[in-house]
Amino acid sequence: MRPTPRAFTLVEILIVVVILGILAAIVIPSFARATSDAAENVTLNELSKLRRHVGIFQARNGDRLPNVVQGNGTWGELVGPDHFLAPPTNPWVGGGTQRVITFGNAPDGGYQSLYGWIYDPATGDVWAGGFDGNDLPYPRN
Numbered sequence: 001m002r003p004t005p006r007a008f009t010l011v012e013i014l015i016v017v018v019i020l021g022i023l024a025a026i027v028i029p030s031f032a033r034a035t036s037d038a039a040e041n042v043t044l045n046e047l048s049k050l051r052r053h054v055g056i057f058q059a060r061n062g063d064r065l066p067n068v069v070q071g072n073g074t075w076g077e078l079v080g081p082d083h084f085l086a087p088p089t090n091p092w093v094g095g096g097t098q099r100v101i102t103f104g105n106a107p108d109g110g111y112q113s114l115y116g117w118i119y120d121p122a123t124g125d126v127w128a129g130g131f132d133g134n135d136l137p138y139p140r141n
Contacts, residue, residue: 039091040137046088047128047135050117053083054124065124073099090116092130092137100129107131111138 073087107127
């Protein structure tokens with residue numbers, strides 16, 4: 001007698017598909033959270049560097065603050081060989097406004113995506129757009 005070839009039954013295939021679907025439902029939200037966490041961490045890292053470089057600039061220049069202009073990445077004297085090679089970005093707000101600087105004297109009151117940074121030219125304080133006064137991100141809309 002010749003052995004009959006074995007094949008998977010429809011039930012076995014359906015069980016494998018269901019198991020793969022359950023695993024995908026568990027893993028996919030983790031990837032979405034990882035992307036959000038990465039944007040938050042990059043923003044906080046850039047904010048820390050900005051604050052440090054404003055302080056360094058002030059210390060090196062007799063307590064004078066850097067000349068910053070509102071606009072897209074216009075950090076003025078902070079972009080150059082002694083500080084940032086390129087303007088810092090805020091991926092938390094995303095889009096084309098990640099480098100935009102606005103003037104203000106307080107952090108945001110909620111999530112926004114119009115600018116990436118808030119700079120107070122009177123005090124040298126810097127805040128990340130879309131973050132509160134404790135450097136915690138507001139939930140994205």
